[in-house]
Amino acid sequence: MKNNDQCEHKAMAEKMLKMLVDYKEISQLGLPQVLQQNSPKIIARKLQLEKWIRYGGLNKDEMEPFLQDYFANTQHMHHPAYIGHQVATPHWGASLADMLNGVLNNPMAIYEMGPAAAVIERVLINWLLEKVGWFNEDSLSDFQKPKSGCGVFTHGGSLANLTAVLAARSALIPQAWSEGVPKDCAVIAPASGHYSIARAFSIAGFGQSAIFKAPVSPLEVLLPEMLESTYQLAVDSGRRPIMVSINACATATGLYDPIDEVADFCEQHNLWLHVDGAHGASALLSEKEVHLMKGVQRADSLVWDAHKMLRTSALCAVALFRKPEYLEGAFQQKGSYIFHEKEEVGFDVLPYAVECTKGPIAEKLFWVLAIDGEQRLAEYVERQYQITRDFYRLISSHDKFYCPYQPESNILCFKYLPVADNDKQLKLRYLIIERGHFYITSAEICGVRYLRIAIMNELTTIDTIQALIEEIERVAKEAKLEQS
Secondary structure, eight states, X not given: OOHHHHHHHHXXXXXXXXXXXHHHHHHHTTOSOSOOOOOHHHHHXXXXXXXXXXXXXXXXXXXXXXXXXXXXXXXXXXXXXXXXXXXXXXXXXXXXXHHHHHHHOOOTTSGGGOHHXXXXXXXXXXXXXXXXXXXXXXXXXXXXXXXXXXXXXXXXXXXXXXXXXXXXXXXXXXXXXXXXXXXXXXXXXXXXXXXXXXXXXXXXXXXXXXXXXXXXXXXXXXXXGGHHHHHHHHHHTTOXXXXXXXXXXXXXXXXXXXXXXXXXXXXXXXXXEEEEXXXXXXXXXXXXXXXXXXXXXXXXXXXXEHHHHTOOOSOOEEEEESSTHHHHTSOOOOOTTTSOOOOOSSOOSGGGOXXXXXXXXXXXXXXXXXXXXXXXXXXXXXXXXXXXXXXXXXXXXXXXXXXXXXXXXXXXXEEETTSXXXXXXXXXXXHHHHXXXXXXXXXXXXXXXXXXXXXXXXXXXXHHHHHHHHHHHHHHHHTTOSOO
């Protein structure tokens, strides 16, 4: 590489870093729109994508206007009025990890391709197992774990749920890898489960017909006392139930299924218990909120997304298992270029992961913890959960608004009562995000459409929610959505 090229690359990196810092600071002040949605054609034209793809030549001077247009067409995650999906406002430590990996590029599924990253992942798995109650050694750096559980980081919760289902399939149906899943198998899961659960069961060969929906409350929380009837329905249909999957917490509402009671049922029938804790497992960090996960140590598998409540950038998730042998049979393959007998200095993650080229994603969580420590991370979870309860009281105090439940996490659904039907409630949401001052989502609970917020940003305050209430009233009136 020529020296002048190196100088140009360095100048571009310094310029980008400065612009990112400015972008973050301006977003945190709430100055730009949260989201400005242009059409794909307009964005492609503004960014001159075809020009850059065909001819290249992007340099320090050209990069600045490009990034200005790019930033203008992004979702501003650092904005206090970003209260939409359960995606973290990333901690700056996670951003450092992304930069580090962007330069080093160590795909660490094979130990020799990223020794430091592989060790960080293993130690962090032990830390997470410790929070669940599945780690029984003296040090997080003890890698033998004869009495402890196991786990693997994945690129997202969907892959983590798939890994958990495949591990359960291996433990419960050892011949499934070579012979396929017997057609009489059944799984039990609430209809309120994340779509990735149903998808994982089909990918694993069970098929959608194998899923028996567990009865839920009017708030879509699983009713453990009704599991027996679901079990018998499966048996009467000629099926053999083998596992139960539950939510901790549900994506739409943020409400937790009762893990301890479901564990009683699973132990009675010798069923695998899977807990999808992608969002809500972070309550395990907090002495105040840990009761929401009561009984989780009795489960067989748990999914936990760090890119939600552990403040990492996407993607960073983990599948955890109560027993080390559960993960060992999930994937059974041979490939002479990778899988071969060798004297190994460390340990390969590859035999236990879907991904072959797996990035050092655990480093995102490490850098968050290395900067703030586990106590500050626990305080973040507690703050987000508590302030959502404060928002519930504020919204409920307005006679034109209705919240169907007291929040258990940092997710809250509510309805603007003067806007009656589901379609208009959804239209209200689209009009709000079109104006760009707030980003919120929407969800259906037992067929009723609600507006929905997820409080991911530490800068979101009571004043933010009061302004949202006023915006909703203003938009509904201007659009004539209210009932006469």
